[in-house]
Each structure stands twice: as structure tokens, then as C-alpha cells.
Amino acid sequence: MDLTAFLALVLLCVTVQGSQKNITAWYGKTIKLPCNGGNLALDNLIFVKWKYENDDKSPEDLLIKQANDNEVTILASEDYASRISMGDDYSLHVSQASLSDQKIFSCMVVYISNLKEYRLKVLVNKKPSSVEIIDKSEALKKDIATTVGTCIVIDSNPAATITWTKNKSPLKADEKGVSITPSVKLNPATGLSTSYSTLQYAATKEDAGAVFTCVSTYELVHNETQLEPLPVHYPSERVRLDIVPKGPINEGANVTLRCAGDGNPPPNSFLFHKKGEKILVENSDTLTLTLVSKEDTGLYKCSLPENEKLEASQNITVHYVNLDLSPSGRVVKMVGGNFSVQIDLETSVDPQISWMKNGKLVSQPEFESLLYADAGLYTCKVSIPGVTSSEKNIELVVEGTPVITNLSENKEVLTCEAEGVPEPQFKWSINVIIITTSYTKGKAIQKVNVTETGLLVTCSVSNKYGGDVRSINVTTANSGIDEQQNGSPDHATIVMVVLILFVVVVAALGIGYWLYKRRREGEFYPVDPRETDNAQTSETSNHTP
Incomplete structure (x- = not known):
């Protein structure tokens, strides 16, 4: 009986051993299928053959190995021929596993008196790449x-x-x-x-x-x-309008309006409403007003171009102070006249007004009868505290005919005092030596030394408006020797010294001459008092009857 006939006879007696087992393999790896779990009995073994089951349940042989032969006979088609082999324990090895290998494989073991088949179901898994x-x-x-x-x-x-x-x-x-x-x-x-x-x-x-x-x-x-x-x-639900600077705004400043929406991303284009005018600003969130004036005061708004109902608004107040004085600048008034100042004022809010005269706080200038002391630089300051201020000046000049207010004598010094603007000029009725002259705030003072006594001395003052005169009796002689401010003796002192020396010299000469003449005439001898008494006694004796 040949092998083919024997196999046909054996197939009639195939016994499937045990239940079908599952084998899990990994994609691309080698599938190892053990025959009977690797516990194959070798006694009376003739051969082992591996096959698989097609989708239509028909068997397909893969390879076979005789028990007494080390060679393995490949029976498979091209798909498996290059990928299959048999291990020493008769296990089937299938390399490069793929999903097409998910089949039922069976190991058929043929003995002399028996035939057994072990079925294995192969599952091929692959991890995600x-x-x-x-x-x-x-x-x-x-x-x-x-x-x-x-x-x-x-x-x-x-x-x-x-x-x-x-x-x-x-x-x-x-x-x-x-x-x-x-x-x-x-x-x-x-x-x-x-x-x-x-x-x-x-x-x-x-x-x-x-x-x-x-x-x-x-x-x-x-x-x-x-x-x-x-x-x-998300779209904006609210819009905010900010004004920069945040503090008070003065005329001439630059003002920036900044609009912002609370959407994400923030909007970058806005409509600014400037006193009824719409200004579209794209790719920016600001509008700048340069050199603002009081005309820029008003209500400002900003909104989104796609939703103008979503808007925000702010009032802008431009603060200003416009100040004028009447009269202004340099004002010349006559002493005794009246003077007042009118303020022409325009401000954004109620201001504070103050007046200064030569740096000192005073009330607003208003005079019914001007004095020379009322002259000076008057400054009117109008301020909005913490915001802005403005100042204007008036230079008040009080002029008039000079008037002598005092003419006095004190220790050989005459003092003449007068009031007048422009500065009065002094004149004296006699020759005088000027000691000092001063002029402050309309008051002129001159001090002089007189060279003669027992006279009526007159002081006169004058300017472009007229003059004044006053007299005084001088009763005290000038005997002192004064020096001028430069330290050298004045003319009067020199004359006095010369006169005194002359008198002394003349007196000395006269006395000397008289003594000389007496000595020549014998009329002048030194006399002892005892001789005088003896002479008198002798003369008395000569005249006794």
C-alpha cells in the first residue's frame, strides 16, 4: 500500500483532540503555533502535517515532516511558502504576521494506529502606530x-x-x-x-x-x-471710554480718548462721536484732540462699528481763564485823584481772585484820593485751584506838584523834606554844603550845612508840575570842622582855620611890639616890692611940711 492510499485511509479515522485554542500574535512578528501545546508523543509517530482552513472551510496544506526524516516538505502556495517553517518540536512558525494570518490552523499527527488533530485559532493584534x-x-x-x-x-x-x-x-x-x-x-x-x-x-x-x-x-x-x-x-458686552489725562484739562493741552471693549480678542476699530460727528478709527483704540480750547468742552462717545448701540460716553471740560484789566499796563495818576480797576473775567468755573502789591497781599485797588504811597506794581491773579491760573499787572504811578513837609535845624544841619513825583529838585537861598540827598517812594530829603548865621534861609523844591518854598531862621554859627564823604576838609573849614591863625599871629606881633617899645623908653622895669615901699616912704618924707 503506497503513502497516498495510506493517508486516505487514515483520514477516515481522524480524531480531533480537545477544543479549539486561541493564539494571539503581534502584527509583523513571527507566529509560533505549538502542536498539542508542545507535548507531542513521539512513539509510533509516522509524520506531522500543518494546514489551515480557508474562508469556505476547505483545508489548505502548509508543510509536512516525516518522523524518520529531518527534512520538511513545503506544501503551501506562494503566500506562505516563504514565511513558514517547522520547529524541532513540530511547531509551526509563520513570520511577518499580518491580518491575513487570522485563520484556524490545525496540526495533524499520524501514528501507526491512530491519527490526531489539534486546532488553533490565530488572532493578530497590532498596537497603534x-x-x-x-x-x-x-x-x-x-x-x-x-x-x-x-x-x-x-x-x-x-x-x-x-x-x-x-x-x-x-x-x-x-x-x-x-x-x-x-x-x-x-x-x-x-x-x-x-x-x-x-x-x-x-x-x-x-x-x-x-x-x-x-x-x-x-x-x-x-x-x-x-x-x-x-x-x-466672545464679542464685547460693554464698552469703556477713558480720557487721558485723567485730571483737569486746560486750554492748549492734548487730550486722548481711549476706547476699549471687553470682548476677546479686544476690538481694534471704533467709532468716536465728537459732538455729533462720527470718526471711524481702524486698527487703533485712540483718538487724540490737539491743543484743545473751551470750544472742545462737551459730551464724547465711542462705540463699535458693528454695534453702535453698544457705546460709552464721557464729558470733557476744558478749563480756561481769560483775564483783562481796565486800565492795564502803566497808569499815571495825579496825587489826590481817584483810581479804580475793572476786571473783565471769563472762566470755566468759579475762580479765586487775589491782588498783590509789590509782592504783598492787598485788596482790589480803589482810591478816592491817591497818595504817593499808593503807587506800585499791582498784580491780579485769577486761579482755578489745582487746575490753571492767569495773572495781569498794573503799574500805578502817582505824580504831582512837590510839597515841602518839613524844614528843620538840628545841630547846625538843615533838613528839607518834600513829597512829589517826579523827583523834586532842591534849591537854597544861600550857599550851603550838601551832606546827603535821598528819594524813596515819592519822598525826597536833603541835608545841608550852612556857612552863615543869623539869616533867613529858604528851601525850594520843584518838578515839571510846579514847586513849593519854605524858610527858616538860622541862629547858630558853624564852628565845627566837618569832612565830606570822601574824608578831605571842605572850603568853609579851611577858611575858619586860616582866620584863627591870622588873628593869633597879629595878636602875638602886637604884644611883642608893645613890649619892645616900653623897654626902649625905660618905662618898663622889673620892680622889687620892697624898693617900691622905700621909694614911697622917701617921697612922703620929701613932701612933709
Whole structure:
């Protein structure tokens, strides 16, 4: 009996041993299929053959090995011929596993008196090659469902499952504002599965900066891929208008209007309403008013071009002080006349008004009878405290005919005092020696020494308006020797010294001459008193009867 006939007879007596077992292999690796779990009895063994079952349940031989032969005979077609081999323990090795290897393989063992078959079902698994997120959103939108991204798990078997988390908290498709769309696509060439999951999310303002993560699960192993924190975009609900500078605004200043919306991203184009005029500003949030004046005072608004009803407004008050005085500048008045000042004033708010005269606080100038002392520089200051101020000056000059107010003598010095503007000029009725002359605030004073006594001396003063005269009797002679301010003797002193010396010299000469003459005539001798008494006694005796 030949081998073929023997095999046919044996097939009639095949006994399938045990239940079918499953073998899991990894894609691209070598599948190792043990015959009878690797516990094959070798006694009375004739040969071992491996085969697989087609989709139509028909068997397909792979290879066979005789018990007494080390060679393995390949029976398979091209697809398996290059990928199969048999181990020393009669196990089947299939290299480069693919999904097409997911079949039922059987190990047929033929003994002299028996035949056994062990069936194995092969499952080929493949881990995903990558996990990534595509179609990523740059931002979320408030209350509007926005695609966050699509998570893709590529080439796996079986297909991976995908879930989403927000800030590490799972998202469910039935939650408000959450939509998750899963799908799986098979690669027709490899049979591998690619899983897709698209997340749509309607955000709130509080979701700004939220981190969304795609979680891929395969064979209880999780892989995560997360997005960068996403901003939440929403339109402006309020508009704010700011004025720079924030403090009081004076005429001549530059004023900036800055408009802002609370949307995200912030709006960058605005409509400014300037006293009824609309000004569109694009790619900027400011409008600058240069060199403002009081005419710029008023209500200003800003709004969004796409929603003019959403607006903000601010009142701008331009502060100003317009001050004029009447009269102004240099004013000349006559002494005894009247004088008053009128203020022409225009301000943005009630101001404070003050007057200064030569740096000292005074009341507003108003005189019914001017004095020379009333002359001076008057300054009117009008101020809005903490805001602005303005000043105007009046130089009041009081002029008039000079009047002598005092003429006196004190220790050989005559003092003449007068009031008048312009400065009075002094004249004396006799020759005098001027000691000092001064003129302050309309008051002139001159001090002199007189060279003669017992006279009526007159002081006169005058200016362009007229003059005045006053006299005084001088009774005291000038005998003192005074020096001028430069320290040299004056003319009067020299004359007095010369006269005194002359008198002394003449007196000395006269006395000398008289003495000389007496001595020549013998009329003058020194006499002893005793001789005088004796002479008198003798003369008396001669005249006795």
C-alpha cells in the first residue's frame, strides 16, 4: 500500500483532540503555533502535517515532516511558502504576521494506529502606530459649538477606543455643549483600523485656558495627546471710554480718548462721536484732540462699528481763564485823584481772585484820593485751584506838584523834606554844603550845612508840575570842622582855620611890639616890692611940711 492510499485511509479515522485554542500574535512578528501545546508523543509517530482552513472551510496544506526524516516538505502556495517553517518540536512558525494570518490552523499527527488533530485559532493584534490631533482649533467661541480637534489613532487591530478630557475630567457626548463623533476606517491593503474622534465644544468664559486631551485606549493601555490651552473668543458686552489725562484739562493741552471693549480678542476699530460727528478709527483704540480750547468742552462717545448701540460716553471740560484789566499796563495818576480797576473775567468755573502789591497781599485797588504811597506794581491773579491760573499787572504811578513837609535845624544841619513825583529838585537861598540827598517812594530829603548865621534861609523844591518854598531862621554859627564823604576838609573849614591863625599871629606881633617899645623908653622895669615901699616912704618924707 503506497503513502497516498495510506493517508486516505487514515483520514477516515481522524480524531480531533480537545477544543479549539486561541493564539494571539503581534502584527509583523513571527507566529509560533505549538502542536498539542508542545507535548507531542513521539512513539509510533509516522509524520506531522500543518494546514489551515480557508474562508469556505476547505483545508489548505502548509508543510509536512516525516518522523524518520529531518527534512520538511513545503506544501503551501506562494503566500506562505516563504514565511513558514517547522520547529524541532513540530511547531509551526509563520513570520511577518499580518491580518491575513487570522485563520484556524490545525496540526495533524499520524501514528501507526491512530491519527490526531489539534486546532488553533490565530488572532493578530497590532498596537497603534501613532496618536495625534488634527484640525486643531485656535480658539473656542462662547456659547457656539466649535470643533476643538479630531483625534486619530492610526493602524491598530482591533480598533482603539478614543475618549476626551477637559482639565483631566472626562467629557461625555450627552453633556451640554459637548459633541463627540467617533468613526473607524479600515485600510483595504492591510486590514488595519484607524480610529477617529471629533470633539465639538460650546465654551463659556470660564473655559479660557482649558486643556483638552485625547485619550487612546488599546489593550488597556492609555496614550494621551493634549492640546495647548485654548482662549475663548466672545464679542464685547460693554464698552469703556477713558480720557487721558485723567485730571483737569486746560486750554492748549492734548487730550486722548481711549476706547476699549471687553470682548476677546479686544476690538481694534471704533467709532468716536465728537459732538455729533462720527470718526471711524481702524486698527487703533485712540483718538487724540490737539491743543484743545473751551470750544472742545462737551459730551464724547465711542462705540463699535458693528454695534453702535453698544457705546460709552464721557464729558470733557476744558478749563480756561481769560483775564483783562481796565486800565492795564502803566497808569499815571495825579496825587489826590481817584483810581479804580475793572476786571473783565471769563472762566470755566468759579475762580479765586487775589491782588498783590509789590509782592504783598492787598485788596482790589480803589482810591478816592491817591497818595504817593499808593503807587506800585499791582498784580491780579485769577486761579482755578489745582487746575490753571492767569495773572495781569498794573503799574500805578502817582505824580504831582512837590510839597515841602518839613524844614528843620538840628545841630547846625538843615533838613528839607518834600513829597512829589517826579523827583523834586532842591534849591537854597544861600550857599550851603550838601551832606546827603535821598528819594524813596515819592519822598525826597536833603541835608545841608550852612556857612552863615543869623539869616533867613529858604528851601525850594520843584518838578515839571510846579514847586513849593519854605524858610527858616538860622541862629547858630558853624564852628565845627566837618569832612565830606570822601574824608578831605571842605572850603568853609579851611577858611575858619586860616582866620584863627591870622588873628593869633597879629595878636602875638602886637604884644611883642608893645613890649619892645616900653623897654626902649625905660618905662618898663622889673620892680622889687620892697624898693617900691622905700621909694614911697622917701617921697612922703620929701613932701612933709
